[in-house]
Amino acid sequence: MTWLRLHLDAVGDALRRLASQPFASLVSIAVLGVALALPVVAAVLMKSVGATAAGLDTEPHVSVYMALDAAPEDVRRVEGALRAQPDAAAVKFVSRAQALAELQSTTHLADVLASLDRNPLPDAFTVRMRTSDADRIAAARAAWSRLPKVDQVAADFEWSQHLARWARFGERVVLAIGLLLAGAVAFIVAHLIRLQVLTRRDEIEVSQLVGATAADVRRPFLYHGALEGLFAGAAALGLAALVAAWIGSELSALTPSYAAELKVVFLSPAERAALVAGAAALGLLGAWTAVARELRRFAADR
Protein backbone atom coordinates (compact mmCIF):
# COMPACT_ATOMS: atom_id res chain seq x y z
CA MET A 1 0.00 0.00 0.00
CA THR A 2 2.95 2.24 0.76
CA TRP A 3 4.13 1.70 -2.79
CA LEU A 4 0.74 2.71 -4.20
CA ARG A 5 0.57 5.76 -1.93
CA LEU A 6 4.01 6.92 -3.06
CA HIS A 7 2.89 6.72 -6.68
CA LEU A 8 -0.46 8.41 -6.06
CA ASP A 9 1.37 11.15 -4.15
CA ALA A 10 3.73 11.61 -7.08
CA VAL A 11 0.81 11.84 -9.54
CA GLY A 12 -0.93 14.34 -7.24
CA ASP A 13 2.29 16.34 -6.95
CA ALA A 14 2.72 16.39 -10.74
CA LEU A 15 -0.90 17.46 -11.32
CA ARG A 16 -0.57 20.22 -8.71
CA ARG A 17 2.60 21.41 -10.46
CA LEU A 18 0.78 21.53 -13.79
CA ALA A 19 -2.21 23.31 -12.24
CA SER A 20 -0.09 25.80 -10.30
CA GLN A 21 1.02 27.44 -13.56
CA PRO A 22 -2.00 26.90 -15.79
CA PHE A 23 -0.92 29.23 -18.59
CA ALA A 24 2.60 27.83 -18.85
CA SER A 25 1.27 24.29 -18.70
CA LEU A 26 -1.33 24.94 -21.41
CA VAL A 27 1.24 26.55 -23.71
CA SER A 28 3.66 23.62 -23.20
CA ILE A 29 0.94 21.09 -23.89
CA ALA A 30 -0.24 23.07 -26.93
CA VAL A 31 3.30 23.17 -28.37
CA LEU A 32 3.68 19.44 -27.87
CA GLY A 33 0.16 18.79 -29.19
CA VAL A 34 0.76 20.76 -32.39
CA ALA A 35 4.08 18.97 -32.93
CA LEU A 36 2.36 15.60 -32.60
CA ALA A 37 -0.73 16.62 -34.59
CA LEU A 38 1.34 17.23 -37.74
CA PRO A 39 2.45 13.60 -38.31
CA VAL A 40 -0.98 12.41 -37.14
CA VAL A 41 -2.69 14.48 -39.85
CA ALA A 42 -0.18 13.21 -42.42
CA ALA A 43 -0.84 9.63 -41.30
CA VAL A 44 -4.60 10.19 -41.53
CA LEU A 45 -4.20 11.49 -45.10
CA MET A 46 -2.04 8.50 -46.05
CA LYS A 47 -4.60 6.20 -44.52
CA SER A 48 -7.39 7.94 -46.45
CA VAL A 49 -5.49 7.70 -49.75
CA GLY A 50 -4.84 4.04 -49.00
CA ALA A 51 -8.53 3.43 -48.34
CA THR A 52 -9.53 5.25 -51.54
CA ALA A 53 -6.98 3.31 -53.58
CA ALA A 54 -8.27 0.07 -52.10
CA GLY A 55 -11.71 1.05 -53.39
CA LEU A 56 -10.31 1.26 -56.91
CA ASP A 57 -9.81 -1.82 -59.05
CA THR A 58 -6.07 -2.18 -58.86
CA GLU A 59 -5.93 -5.65 -60.35
CA PRO A 60 -3.85 -5.61 -63.49
CA HIS A 61 -5.67 -5.64 -66.78
CA VAL A 62 -4.37 -6.43 -70.23
CA SER A 63 -6.10 -5.00 -73.30
CA VAL A 64 -5.84 -6.98 -76.53
CA TYR A 65 -6.71 -4.98 -79.69
CA MET A 66 -7.56 -6.85 -82.86
CA ALA A 67 -6.51 -5.69 -86.27
CA LEU A 68 -9.18 -3.66 -88.08
CA ASP A 69 -9.50 -6.31 -90.76
CA ALA A 70 -9.98 -9.19 -88.32
CA ALA A 71 -12.83 -11.53 -89.20
CA PRO A 72 -15.29 -12.91 -86.61
CA GLU A 73 -13.47 -16.29 -86.78
CA ASP A 74 -10.18 -14.59 -85.91
CA VAL A 75 -11.88 -12.91 -82.96
CA ARG A 76 -13.29 -16.23 -81.73
CA ARG A 77 -9.89 -17.93 -82.11
CA VAL A 78 -8.11 -15.21 -80.13
CA GLU A 79 -10.82 -15.32 -77.46
CA GLY A 80 -10.23 -19.05 -77.11
CA ALA A 81 -6.50 -18.51 -76.78
CA LEU A 82 -7.01 -15.83 -74.15
CA ARG A 83 -9.36 -18.00 -72.08
CA ALA A 84 -6.89 -20.90 -72.28
CA GLN A 85 -4.19 -18.83 -70.60
CA PRO A 86 -4.13 -19.85 -66.88
CA ASP A 87 -3.27 -16.33 -65.64
CA ALA A 88 -6.37 -14.82 -67.23
CA ALA A 89 -9.10 -14.48 -64.60
CA ALA A 90 -11.78 -13.00 -66.83
CA VAL A 91 -12.01 -12.14 -70.50
CA LYS A 92 -14.39 -9.42 -71.65
CA PHE A 93 -15.06 -8.76 -75.31
CA VAL A 94 -15.76 -5.20 -76.44
CA SER A 95 -16.85 -5.05 -80.08
CA ARG A 96 -15.80 -2.12 -82.22
CA ALA A 97 -19.41 -1.00 -82.41
CA GLN A 98 -19.76 -1.05 -78.64
CA ALA A 99 -16.50 0.84 -78.27
CA LEU A 100 -17.67 3.52 -80.68
CA ALA A 101 -21.00 3.90 -78.93
CA GLU A 102 -19.25 4.21 -75.60
CA LEU A 103 -16.86 6.82 -76.94
CA GLN A 104 -19.73 8.83 -78.40
CA SER A 105 -21.72 8.76 -75.20
CA THR A 106 -18.93 9.58 -72.74
CA THR A 107 -17.09 12.29 -74.67
CA HIS A 108 -17.83 15.36 -76.71
CA LEU A 109 -16.30 13.77 -79.78
CA ALA A 110 -19.66 12.77 -81.29
CA ASP A 111 -19.39 15.31 -84.15
CA VAL A 112 -15.86 14.29 -84.97
CA LEU A 113 -16.76 10.62 -84.87
CA ALA A 114 -19.85 11.18 -87.01
CA SER A 115 -17.73 12.87 -89.65
CA LEU A 116 -15.61 9.75 -90.05
CA ASP A 117 -16.66 7.50 -92.90
CA ARG A 118 -15.84 4.35 -90.95
CA ASN A 119 -15.39 3.20 -87.38
CA PRO A 120 -11.70 3.70 -86.49
CA LEU A 121 -11.91 1.48 -83.40
CA PRO A 122 -10.95 -2.20 -83.38
CA ASP A 123 -12.58 -5.12 -81.63
CA ALA A 124 -10.90 -5.55 -78.27
CA PHE A 125 -10.64 -7.81 -75.25
CA THR A 126 -10.10 -6.72 -71.69
CA VAL A 127 -8.41 -9.50 -69.72
CA ARG A 128 -8.35 -9.29 -65.95
CA MET A 129 -5.22 -11.04 -64.76
CA ARG A 130 -4.97 -13.41 -61.83
CA THR A 131 -1.41 -12.35 -61.12
CA SER A 132 0.27 -9.00 -60.64
CA ASP A 133 3.71 -10.45 -61.29
CA ALA A 134 5.23 -8.25 -64.00
CA ASP A 135 7.23 -11.06 -65.67
CA ARG A 136 4.24 -13.33 -66.05
CA ILE A 137 2.07 -10.52 -67.37
CA ALA A 138 4.83 -9.59 -69.81
CA ALA A 139 5.05 -13.26 -70.94
CA ALA A 140 1.29 -13.43 -71.54
CA ARG A 141 1.43 -10.14 -73.35
CA ALA A 142 4.24 -11.37 -75.63
CA ALA A 143 2.42 -14.62 -76.36
CA TRP A 144 -0.85 -12.84 -77.15
CA SER A 145 0.77 -10.25 -79.43
CA ARG A 146 2.01 -13.17 -81.61
CA LEU A 147 -1.55 -14.43 -82.19
CA PRO A 148 -2.79 -13.88 -85.75
CA LYS A 149 -4.77 -10.69 -86.41
CA VAL A 150 -3.83 -9.24 -83.03
CA ASP A 151 -2.68 -5.70 -83.59
CA GLN A 152 -1.59 -4.54 -80.19
CA VAL A 153 -1.49 -5.75 -76.57
CA ALA A 154 -1.40 -3.12 -73.83
CA ALA A 155 -0.85 -4.00 -70.22
CA ASP A 156 -1.89 -1.12 -68.01
CA PHE A 157 -0.78 -2.55 -64.71
CA GLU A 158 2.18 -0.21 -64.32
CA TRP A 159 0.02 2.52 -62.80
CA SER A 160 -1.07 0.30 -59.93
CA GLN A 161 2.55 -0.53 -59.23
CA HIS A 162 3.33 3.17 -59.38
CA LEU A 163 0.53 3.82 -56.93
CA ALA A 164 1.90 1.19 -54.57
CA ARG A 165 5.38 2.71 -54.84
CA TRP A 166 4.02 6.20 -54.17
CA ALA A 167 2.09 4.85 -51.21
CA ARG A 168 5.27 3.31 -49.79
CA PHE A 169 7.10 6.57 -50.39
CA GLY A 170 4.33 8.51 -48.67
CA GLU A 171 4.41 6.17 -45.70
CA ARG A 172 8.17 6.63 -45.44
CA VAL A 173 7.78 10.43 -45.49
CA VAL A 174 5.09 10.27 -42.79
CA LEU A 175 7.28 7.96 -40.71
CA ALA A 176 10.29 10.26 -41.05
CA ILE A 177 8.28 13.34 -40.06
CA GLY A 178 6.74 11.37 -37.22
CA LEU A 179 10.12 10.24 -35.89
CA LEU A 180 11.57 13.75 -36.11
CA LEU A 181 8.63 15.30 -34.29
CA ALA A 182 8.55 12.50 -31.71
CA GLY A 183 12.20 13.34 -31.04
CA ALA A 184 11.24 17.01 -30.77
CA VAL A 185 8.56 16.13 -28.21
CA ALA A 186 11.04 14.17 -26.09
CA PHE A 187 13.53 17.05 -26.22
CA ILE A 188 10.90 19.68 -25.38
CA VAL A 189 9.67 17.66 -22.41
CA ALA A 190 13.27 17.12 -21.29
CA HIS A 191 13.78 20.89 -21.37
CA LEU A 192 10.55 21.60 -19.45
CA ILE A 193 11.37 19.01 -16.80
CA ARG A 194 14.92 20.32 -16.51
CA LEU A 195 13.50 23.75 -15.62
CA GLN A 196 11.20 22.10 -13.08
CA VAL A 197 14.13 20.26 -11.52
CA LEU A 198 16.17 23.47 -11.31
CA THR A 199 13.36 25.44 -9.65
CA ARG A 200 12.90 22.63 -7.13
CA ARG A 201 16.57 22.18 -6.39
CA ASP A 202 16.23 23.08 -2.67
CA GLU A 203 13.37 20.66 -2.23
CA ILE A 204 15.37 17.90 -3.90
CA GLU A 205 18.40 18.57 -1.74
CA VAL A 206 16.43 18.63 1.52
CA SER A 207 14.46 15.53 0.52
CA GLN A 208 17.69 13.66 -0.09
CA LEU A 209 19.06 14.82 3.26
CA VAL A 210 16.06 13.42 5.11
CA GLY A 211 16.12 10.07 3.34
CA ALA A 212 14.74 10.34 -0.19
CA THR A 213 16.30 7.86 -2.62
CA ALA A 214 17.07 8.79 -6.21
CA ALA A 215 13.86 6.98 -7.20
CA ASP A 216 11.85 9.04 -4.69
CA VAL A 217 13.27 12.24 -6.14
CA ARG A 218 12.68 11.16 -9.75
CA ARG A 219 9.13 9.91 -9.29
CA PRO A 220 7.13 13.19 -9.37
CA PHE A 221 9.18 14.50 -12.30
CA LEU A 222 8.65 11.31 -14.29
CA TYR A 223 4.91 11.55 -13.74
CA HIS A 224 5.05 15.23 -14.64
CA GLY A 225 6.74 14.42 -17.95
CA ALA A 226 4.47 11.46 -18.67
CA LEU A 227 1.35 13.52 -17.90
CA GLU A 228 2.56 16.35 -20.14
CA GLY A 229 3.06 13.78 -22.91
CA LEU A 230 -0.34 12.21 -22.22
CA PHE A 231 -2.17 15.55 -22.38
CA ALA A 232 -0.18 16.50 -25.49
CA GLY A 233 -1.21 13.22 -27.14
CA ALA A 234 -4.86 13.93 -26.33
CA ALA A 235 -4.49 17.49 -27.65
CA ALA A 236 -2.87 16.17 -30.84
CA LEU A 237 -5.77 13.77 -31.29
CA GLY A 238 -8.29 16.60 -30.92
CA LEU A 239 -6.36 18.89 -33.30
CA ALA A 240 -5.95 16.14 -35.88
CA ALA A 241 -9.67 15.33 -35.68
CA LEU A 242 -10.54 19.00 -36.28
CA VAL A 243 -8.13 19.25 -39.23
CA ALA A 244 -9.41 15.95 -40.67
CA ALA A 245 -13.01 17.16 -40.44
CA TRP A 246 -12.06 20.45 -42.08
CA ILE A 247 -10.19 18.77 -44.94
CA GLY A 248 -12.84 16.07 -45.16
CA SER A 249 -15.63 18.54 -45.92
CA GLU A 250 -13.74 19.73 -49.03
CA LEU A 251 -12.73 16.21 -49.99
CA SER A 252 -16.28 14.88 -49.99
CA ALA A 253 -17.24 17.75 -52.33
CA LEU A 254 -14.80 16.22 -54.83
CA THR A 255 -16.46 12.81 -54.66
CA PRO A 256 -19.05 13.09 -57.52
CA SER A 257 -16.36 13.51 -60.17
CA TYR A 258 -14.59 10.31 -59.22
CA ALA A 259 -15.66 6.72 -59.23
CA ALA A 260 -14.24 5.84 -55.82
CA GLU A 261 -15.63 7.68 -52.82
CA LEU A 262 -13.16 10.12 -51.31
CA LYS A 263 -13.34 10.38 -47.56
CA VAL A 264 -11.05 10.97 -44.62
CA VAL A 265 -10.42 7.84 -42.60
CA PHE A 266 -9.53 8.84 -39.03
CA LEU A 267 -7.46 6.78 -36.60
CA SER A 268 -9.05 3.64 -35.17
CA PRO A 269 -9.64 3.48 -31.39
CA ALA A 270 -6.54 1.27 -31.02
CA GLU A 271 -4.45 3.76 -33.00
CA ARG A 272 -5.79 6.62 -30.88
CA ALA A 273 -4.86 4.78 -27.68
CA ALA A 274 -1.42 4.00 -29.12
CA LEU A 275 -0.90 7.68 -29.99
CA VAL A 276 -1.74 8.88 -26.48
CA ALA A 277 0.29 6.10 -24.85
CA GLY A 278 3.22 6.79 -27.18
CA ALA A 279 3.10 10.51 -26.36
CA ALA A 280 3.11 9.68 -22.63
CA ALA A 281 6.09 7.37 -23.19
CA LEU A 282 7.93 10.18 -25.01
CA GLY A 283 7.22 12.51 -22.09
CA LEU A 284 8.50 9.89 -19.67
CA LEU A 285 11.65 9.41 -21.75
CA GLY A 286 12.32 13.15 -21.88
CA ALA A 287 11.71 13.55 -18.15
CA TRP A 288 13.95 10.60 -17.32
CA THR A 289 16.93 11.92 -19.26
CA ALA A 290 16.52 15.42 -17.80
CA VAL A 291 16.13 14.28 -14.18
CA ALA A 292 19.00 11.78 -14.40
CA ARG A 293 21.28 14.44 -15.86
CA GLU A 294 20.36 17.16 -13.36
CA LEU A 295 20.64 14.83 -10.36
CA ARG A 296 24.11 13.81 -11.49
CA ARG A 297 25.04 17.49 -11.70
CA PHE A 298 23.63 18.20 -8.21
CA ALA A 299 25.61 15.27 -6.81
CA ALA A 300 28.77 16.58 -8.45
CA ASP A 301 28.18 20.05 -6.98
CA ARG A 302 28.06 18.71 -3.44
Place this chain on the structure above:
Amino acid sequence: MIRFSAVTKRYPGGLEALRGVTLEVAEGEMVAITGHSGAGKSTLLKLAAGLERASGGTVLVQGQNLGSLGEASLAVLRRRIGFVFQDHKLLYDRSAFENVALPLRICGFPREEAARRVRAALAKVGLLAREKAMPVALSGGEQQRLCIARAIVNRPMVLIADEPTGNLDADYARAIVDLFDSFHQVGVTVLLSTHDEASVARLRCRRVALAAGAVLKAAAA
Protein backbone atom coordinates in the same frame (compact mmCIF):
# COMPACT_ATOMS: atom_id res chain seq x y z
CA MET B 1 25.04 2.27 18.06
CA ILE B 2 27.64 4.35 16.21
CA ARG B 3 31.24 3.19 15.85
CA PHE B 4 34.04 5.03 14.04
CA SER B 5 37.25 3.06 13.43
CA ALA B 6 40.26 5.04 12.18
CA VAL B 7 37.98 7.17 10.03
CA THR B 8 39.53 9.70 7.70
CA LYS B 9 37.76 12.16 5.46
CA ARG B 10 39.50 14.02 2.72
CA TYR B 11 37.60 16.52 0.61
CA PRO B 12 38.39 17.22 -3.02
CA GLY B 13 41.05 19.91 -2.97
CA GLY B 14 43.07 18.16 -0.29
CA LEU B 15 41.40 19.36 2.90
CA GLU B 16 41.73 16.57 5.46
CA ALA B 17 38.73 17.09 7.77
CA LEU B 18 39.16 13.92 9.84
CA ARG B 19 42.42 12.07 10.52
CA GLY B 20 41.97 8.62 12.00
CA VAL B 21 39.02 9.20 14.32
CA THR B 22 38.01 6.25 16.50
CA LEU B 23 34.90 6.77 18.55
CA GLU B 24 32.04 4.74 19.91
CA VAL B 25 28.63 5.99 20.95
CA ALA B 26 26.60 3.45 22.88
CA GLU B 27 22.86 2.96 22.46
CA GLY B 28 20.94 5.52 24.51
CA GLU B 29 24.07 7.56 25.16
CA MET B 30 24.37 11.32 24.74
CA VAL B 31 27.66 12.65 23.43
CA ALA B 32 28.73 16.24 22.80
CA ILE B 33 31.44 16.81 20.22
CA THR B 34 33.32 19.99 21.05
CA GLY B 35 36.00 21.89 19.23
CA HIS B 36 36.71 25.06 17.32
CA SER B 37 35.15 25.64 13.97
CA GLY B 38 37.11 23.70 11.37
CA ALA B 39 37.98 20.95 13.85
CA GLY B 40 35.94 18.44 11.87
CA LYS B 41 32.79 18.30 14.03
CA SER B 42 30.34 18.74 11.15
CA THR B 43 32.18 16.19 9.05
CA LEU B 44 32.05 13.64 11.85
CA LEU B 45 28.30 14.13 12.27
CA LYS B 46 27.63 13.93 8.53
CA LEU B 47 29.56 10.68 8.30
CA ALA B 48 27.60 9.28 11.26
CA ALA B 49 24.32 10.17 9.55
CA GLY B 50 25.32 8.72 6.18
CA LEU B 51 25.18 12.16 4.54
CA GLU B 52 28.76 11.79 3.40
CA ARG B 53 31.09 8.85 2.94
CA ALA B 54 34.39 8.29 4.72
CA SER B 55 37.61 8.32 2.68
CA GLY B 56 39.19 5.70 4.96
CA GLY B 57 38.31 3.56 7.97
CA THR B 58 34.85 2.22 8.76
CA VAL B 59 31.68 3.83 10.05
CA LEU B 60 29.19 1.41 11.62
CA VAL B 61 25.68 2.62 12.42
CA GLN B 62 23.25 0.18 14.04
CA GLY B 63 25.56 -2.62 12.97
CA GLN B 64 25.63 -1.57 9.31
CA ASN B 65 28.87 -0.63 7.62
CA LEU B 66 27.94 2.58 5.81
CA GLY B 67 30.88 2.20 3.41
CA SER B 68 29.36 -0.97 1.96
CA LEU B 69 25.83 0.43 1.55
CA GLY B 70 24.60 1.56 -1.85
CA GLU B 71 23.13 5.03 -2.36
CA ALA B 72 19.53 3.85 -1.98
CA SER B 73 20.25 1.87 1.21
CA LEU B 74 22.12 4.85 2.61
CA ALA B 75 19.10 7.06 1.90
CA VAL B 76 16.80 4.59 3.63
CA LEU B 77 19.18 4.50 6.64
CA ARG B 78 18.95 8.30 6.86
CA ARG B 79 15.24 7.93 7.56
CA ARG B 80 16.09 6.22 10.86
CA ILE B 81 18.43 9.03 11.93
CA GLY B 82 17.15 12.47 12.86
CA PHE B 83 19.53 15.22 11.76
CA VAL B 84 19.37 18.85 12.83
CA PHE B 85 21.30 20.90 10.31
CA GLN B 86 23.42 23.84 11.26
CA ASP B 87 21.82 25.89 8.48
CA HIS B 88 18.37 24.34 9.17
CA LYS B 89 17.77 23.26 5.53
CA LEU B 90 14.13 24.27 5.71
CA LEU B 91 11.97 24.73 2.63
CA TYR B 92 10.98 28.37 2.60
CA ASP B 93 8.05 27.94 0.24
CA ARG B 94 6.29 25.50 2.58
CA SER B 95 4.50 25.94 5.87
CA ALA B 96 5.98 24.70 9.14
CA PHE B 97 3.59 21.75 8.99
CA GLU B 98 4.70 20.74 5.49
CA ASN B 99 8.37 21.06 6.38
CA VAL B 100 7.94 18.64 9.23
CA ALA B 101 5.78 16.32 7.11
CA LEU B 102 8.44 15.97 4.38
CA PRO B 103 10.28 12.93 5.83
CA LEU B 104 6.94 11.13 6.32
CA ARG B 105 5.81 11.93 2.78
CA ILE B 106 9.03 10.43 1.48
CA CYS B 107 8.29 7.24 3.40
CA GLY B 108 4.74 7.14 2.04
CA PHE B 109 3.00 7.50 5.40
CA PRO B 110 -0.81 7.44 5.43
CA ARG B 111 -2.04 11.03 5.51
CA GLU B 112 -3.92 11.02 8.84
CA GLU B 113 -1.16 9.11 10.61
CA ALA B 114 1.39 11.57 9.21
CA ALA B 115 -0.67 14.59 10.34
CA ARG B 116 -0.89 13.13 13.83
CA ARG B 117 2.87 12.60 14.00
CA VAL B 118 3.64 16.04 12.59
CA ARG B 119 1.46 17.72 15.21
CA ALA B 120 3.03 15.61 17.97
CA ALA B 121 6.51 16.68 16.81
CA LEU B 122 5.47 20.34 16.56
CA ALA B 123 3.92 20.14 20.04
CA LYS B 124 7.14 18.64 21.37
CA VAL B 125 9.15 21.66 20.22
CA GLY B 126 6.42 24.15 21.20
CA LEU B 127 5.44 25.18 17.66
CA LEU B 128 2.00 23.60 17.40
CA ALA B 129 0.36 27.02 17.26
CA ARG B 130 2.62 28.01 14.33
CA GLU B 131 1.96 25.03 12.05
CA LYS B 132 0.62 27.23 9.25
CA ALA B 133 3.44 29.77 9.50
CA MET B 134 6.03 29.98 6.74
CA PRO B 135 9.64 29.58 7.93
CA VAL B 136 10.51 33.23 7.15
CA ALA B 137 7.86 34.29 9.66
CA LEU B 138 9.64 32.30 12.38
CA SER B 139 12.47 33.60 14.56
CA GLY B 140 15.92 31.97 14.45
CA GLY B 141 15.14 29.94 17.56
CA GLU B 142 11.79 28.85 16.14
CA GLN B 143 13.42 27.79 12.87
CA GLN B 144 15.89 25.75 14.89
CA ARG B 145 13.03 24.07 16.72
CA LEU B 146 11.19 23.46 13.46
CA CYS B 147 14.29 21.69 12.18
CA ILE B 148 14.30 19.58 15.37
CA ALA B 149 10.63 18.73 14.88
CA ARG B 150 11.43 17.49 11.35
CA ALA B 151 14.32 15.44 12.74
CA ILE B 152 12.16 13.66 15.34
CA VAL B 153 8.97 13.19 13.28
CA ASN B 154 10.16 9.77 12.08
CA ARG B 155 10.79 8.76 15.73
CA PRO B 156 14.45 7.98 15.11
CA MET B 157 16.60 5.99 17.54
CA VAL B 158 19.51 8.34 16.81
CA LEU B 159 19.33 12.12 16.85
CA ILE B 160 22.28 14.10 15.54
CA ALA B 161 22.49 17.88 15.83
CA ASP B 162 25.13 20.09 14.26
CA GLU B 163 25.68 23.22 16.39
CA PRO B 164 22.07 23.33 17.57
CA THR B 165 22.81 26.25 19.87
CA GLY B 166 24.95 27.95 17.22
CA ASN B 167 23.81 31.53 17.07
CA LEU B 168 21.06 31.57 19.64
CA ASP B 169 21.11 33.74 22.75
CA ALA B 170 21.65 32.00 26.09
CA ASP B 171 17.98 31.50 27.03
CA TYR B 172 17.08 29.97 23.67
CA ALA B 173 20.24 27.82 23.74
CA ARG B 174 19.32 26.48 27.17
CA ALA B 175 15.81 25.58 25.99
CA ILE B 176 17.23 23.73 22.99
CA VAL B 177 19.78 21.84 25.09
CA ASP B 178 17.00 20.87 27.52
CA LEU B 179 14.99 19.62 24.56
CA PHE B 180 17.80 17.29 23.50
CA ASP B 181 18.21 16.17 27.08
CA SER B 182 14.53 15.22 27.15
CA PHE B 183 15.00 13.04 24.04
CA HIS B 184 17.99 11.45 25.72
CA GLN B 185 15.88 10.78 28.81
CA VAL B 186 13.46 8.66 26.77
CA GLY B 187 16.25 6.51 25.36
CA VAL B 188 17.20 8.23 22.10
CA THR B 189 20.91 8.18 21.27
CA VAL B 190 21.94 11.83 20.93
CA LEU B 191 25.06 13.15 19.25
CA LEU B 192 25.53 16.89 19.09
CA SER B 193 28.31 19.29 18.33
CA THR B 194 29.13 22.72 19.65
CA HIS B 195 32.00 25.19 19.49
CA ASP B 196 30.79 26.76 22.73
CA GLU B 197 31.32 24.41 25.68
CA ALA B 198 29.44 26.73 28.01
CA SER B 199 26.18 26.01 26.22
CA VAL B 200 26.41 22.31 27.06
CA ALA B 201 27.92 22.83 30.52
CA ARG B 202 24.65 21.89 32.18
CA LEU B 203 24.36 18.62 30.30
CA ARG B 204 25.46 15.47 32.04
CA CYS B 205 27.00 13.74 29.08
CA ARG B 206 30.27 12.55 27.64
CA ARG B 207 32.28 15.17 25.78
CA VAL B 208 34.62 14.41 22.94
CA ALA B 209 37.00 17.21 22.00
CA LEU B 210 38.06 17.41 18.41
CA ALA B 211 40.97 19.45 17.07
CA ALA B 212 42.33 19.50 13.56
CA GLY B 213 40.38 16.37 12.64
CA ALA B 214 41.55 14.22 15.53
CA VAL B 215 40.11 13.30 18.95
CA LEU B 216 41.90 15.26 21.72
CA LYS B 217 40.38 13.74 24.79
CA ALA B 218 37.33 11.73 25.66
CA ALA B 219 36.19 12.57 29.15
CA ALA B 220 32.99 11.84 31.03
CA ALA B 221 31.44 14.77 32.81
